[in-house]
Amino acid sequence: MKKIILLIIVTAVYSCDGSNQNKKESSMYKHTNRLINESSPYLQQHAHNPVDWYPWGEEAFRKARAENKPILLSIGYAACHWCHVMEEESFENEETAALMNELFVNIKVDREERPDVDQLYMRYVQLMTGSGGWPMTVFLTPDLKPFYGGTYFPPEDRYGRPGFKRLLRLISDYYRNKKDELLQNQTKLDEAIHQSLQEVNGTDLPTKDAFDLACEQLAQMYEPRYGGLGKAPKFPAVQALNLFLRKYNKDGEKRYLDMVMHTLKNMGQGGIYDQLGGGFARYSTDDAWLVPHFEKMLYDNAQLVQLYLDAYLITKETFFLRIVKETLAFAAREMSDPAGGFYSSFDADSEGEEGKFYVWDKNEVIQLLGPEDGAVFCTYYGISEQGNFEGKNILHITAEPRELADRFGKSEDQIRRIVQEGKNRLFRARQKRTPPALDDKVLLSWNALMLSAYARAFQVLKDADYERTIQRHLSFIRQNMTDGERLFHVYKDGKAKQAAFLDDYAYLVQALLDSYEALFDPGWLKWAVALTRQVNNRFWDEQKDGYFYTSGKNEYLPYRLKDEYDQSVPSATGIMLLNMLRLYSATENPDFIEKAETLLKKYAPAFNQNPYGYASYLNALDFYLSKPDEILLVTGSSSVPDSFCKVIFGCYHPNKVVLLKDASQSSSPIQASVFKGRAMVNNQPTAYVCRNFVCSLPVTTAKALQALLERSKADDILPY
Template identity: 40%
Template sequence: MELTNKANRLITEHSPYLLQHAYNPVEWYAWGQEAFDKAKKEDKPVFLSIGYSTCHWCHVMAHESFEDEEVAALLNRDFVAVKVDKEERPDIDAVYMTVCQALTGQGGWPLTILMTPAQKPFYAGTYLPKTSRGGMAGLMELLAVAAEQWRKNRDAIVQSGEQITEAVKAQSFKENLSETPGLEMPEKAAKLLKSSFDSEYGGFSHAPKFPTPHNLLFLLKRYTLLKDSDALKMAETTLRRMYRGGIFDHIGFGFSRYSTDTCWLAPHFEKMLYDNALLVMAYLEAYRITEAPLYREVAEKTLEYIAREMTSPEGGFYSAQDADSEGVEGKYYLFKKDEIEQVLGDAAEGFCKAYGVTKLGNFEGGNILNLIENKDYETISGAFEQERKKLYEYRKSRMKLHKDDKQLTSWNALMIAAYARAYRILGKEEYLKAAERAAALLLKPLMGAEEGLRVGFREGKSFGPAHLDDYAFLAWACLELYAATYHAQWFTNAVRLAERMREDFLDSEQGGFFLNSEMEEPLLYRPKEVYDGAIPSGNSVVAYVFNTLSRLTGEEVWRSLSEKQMIYCAGEAQRYPAGFCFFQYALLHELLPSQELICVLQQETLLEEVRKELLRLNRPNLYTMIITPGNKKEISKANPFAAGCKANGKPTVFYLCGGGACQEPFYELGELEKRLNGQ
């Protein structure tokens, strides 16, 4: 079916997803009052379609239905059609995904909603073929029936929408705990993960398998703080098996979104920025614990991929790369054996043997390169570096790969945190420069007349007021930058972001934090997300940020907010703690003993020496602030306690506290290790 040459209203939007639909024959509206006013005036239901630009099934539904004149005729005649990019409007997506899950028991994208002009839903589903097949309802049939019912039984449909709305609203009010739980909650989470753990291939489910990096971060932190060897084994097995599988791109590097099988061979080929950011952090933590070179290699390769293919000229990070090329999922990544032989010549035989390449192939007649059967997987990549580069250049020349080039604040913040942690652990200046450059870009609106973060930006233009995740993730990133550099600006920015979260998103009555600000347009209700799904929830990250600020500053405001947030999240997590693993990560920091260190330096030149010693000591749950003549004024505004720590006429002075008690100050960096050990 040929597309119309006439653009619809989406042509003026900036979202790559909306622009993909700008030449559909469907008369799409972007989400906004104009669409709902039209629906009310013409007494039509609203057809809401939510997706994102690199979503495979969104592409399928677009080609089958939204580019089809028959479907467009029904939609244009009987409905007002609205398109939403879920990555730009996670608040709208959260509301209607909750509806879909409540009505159908499942969710996903594309998300399809029928609702009244008052935004009250009466039908929810995901992908629909154009016509019914294989027991699956067709979009044409659904639209015809819905339009007829709207004409004949409008009042009943409106009442149904009201009932569904009230039921979904009621789900957002849940009974909470009265106090922070003990270590039994993260213990239960670890046991639940162990019960579903695949001991051969890693991961915590059968196919499809998702990386879920925050599960691994929790397990690695559990080992670090509690020496749980089972936790380390689960994390290491998963990290190694993912790298060996096809979910890792052995030619261009980086990880795909998930595996369609149990051994991580055949991925769903789209690459998401957030997965790669969180996986970098997981591999770095595994390297920090074990010093195994493989983990460092994977982290460095993934960051190389981000720098090469996912970084904008301004220093921000693009959102995703598509699974489809020329309408075929995975086509960009697959190789025929004879292609490799043509490119590599005599070197092809050894390469094919190493990476599991055969004449028959392992995926739809082609080959996904992998190291699943290669016992030398830890050392093999260096032996074929020149061959890899040749195949990478050849692959690029074959076809193009669509890239979603919008730069989302929340996902960028995760990558900033990954780069900052990479600098702290690996010491490469290029990683720090990448983190600081991107952070300055994201923080710019907070400093200017707009006085608030934006959801993201594309082609030099920012869009949309930021949501909770944007503030929480960027505060986390600033704390990672502070821990990597001890430059005061990152600490003070984390404080500013946390203060804005408290002002704009806190639910002072029920606890927790809303996803959207009360200053934004009203939806059916203000959603609150706590479950740690593909990425950690904003509420889980808030718990971590508040706890960290409480430990760094000793300020009552952060201690109280941290305690309340822990209680709220624990109440949500109590039924299935393993579904809230980033919260469990934060809870470990809250429950286990910590030490707080303030270093007062008389000279700026001493900062690097102290930073390197702290990195060498590598102490878990040590929270450090460093005061120098150049940053004392800035630090003092956010941390009055630190302002009272004096140098006492010495080049360096160290104030160490732990367990609610503070030691006498000491003056030599060489004493620090003994004091941390209680000597």
């Protein structure tokens, strides 16, 4: 009895501590709203605004209906600089907040937690204004239909935009006193959204001509001075650059390789890359990749690791490999959750200033390094008295060691040592600064992209730390982001929530396939097959084909959108297309190839209308048209000889599937008929190269496997 009483007391104490924690924190602030109970770091940033914020949900909608108030929907994300600006100027302003609370029901949404909400209302804003971005501000009727919207609004009239307080009064008056006009405009807007939802519906499989034309169209967008596609602001355009590498690999047109190498070198030497800590910022505000928008996103770094790795595999230039290693080290050091996941992003701002954490004063550098080494370091990284960013310096490489060796009378090795030691000292000094805010929620989709980066890096480098990361990360997802029946989109503070979206599934299937080809755990291949079946059951549009972004119609959102275009991340539909082509090689599941070909037919007309937006599909088209090499390794265990791995993964070979058959096991997830009966020769690890349902003779040495792959590339493979 005493034990029971003691347990009740202890439980009560812990419950009180937990429930009172937010109250204790809230008592330190003048204002606290409902966002204090949300897990999103972005929403919690607004928890002490004087605005009476609601999270997205029925409580807010019910209030709007009951009071017949319009809804002010504000959407942003934690690393968004202009989101912070608008918060400081308007949402923290008592007068503005009072006006918002009086006239509207105010809802705040983290676009990374609810991309479905963001996508729909962004489409409305783009139709209304011709552009979009964040923070996004949308005014809705109580039944969630938008009637006005935009992005950032200043507190007073400026930049050609109406002041926010004036806008609030105008919108409220419009809603209350001009209902007929509002309804007419809503009807027009609904018609526009219906028109925008008209789908591409091709009927013929695309050919290599479509692939070649798309590459040429994208090449015309190339900016020759500094690389990249288009003018500032410049984004990495990873999928398009991947396409250029595939074009070079297929046809040997060196200009496509040159465009990628030129771009990646300028990015890796520029300010968009963190020269001290590794990792890339989201985009460059100028043509030269010098001045970044300083926020660092997990998804950019995950994709760029793989692009730089491919550049290394083609050229064997160690510069590209250094970027790979430094970026993965940054992710492991600064973006890793101890439980096994990866965090989402770092803010652009620290101490209220954009980029403050990353920039340097020349005198500060000289003081840290001394006048002699400091002079070398400043010359190498373009550090000057006047600076290159608001009087400070963004580090960027402006000279080669051999140039500095001649200039300073030192050897190249001495120059490299001075630069490396200087980097280490500045990095340690920077660690004492106030860092940018970290958004420490774990998003399944972005985590899967980073998992692919580690898996592909392990395939090439065999780094034991990368192997541990792969194992730990997949274990984390298994334990925390699925209930066995479905996946969850977001994890924070020990809890997973929000049913996963199409990109969560698509990127995870891709990551499982990449991880399988790294460590050959058959359970990962089985899981990839199972998830693909779930995607086809839950997301496929049975009427018009293609994939919806959500697994079912949202009870609040009027439309169920499709994820069709590449943006900062690849289209989930484009990734599922390639996933099914890869899985078909292992399973011969007819549904996989039928749906893949259906997607190719459906979207083929768009490939040359918008090659930038459909580059991920075009990458999959190259895989499909090339008839990938299906490399079957038969061994007596779950491991593969390193000599085989070096041949398979040591060069750029994007159109391949690598499978392991463990002869000691009675069952295997590999079901394709072409692999039936393939066995070891003389009890040695044996390789077969199959293509288009025809296999080579078995080989047992790396040299013979290398010869087979070279013959396969030349379409000269002998049947078995």
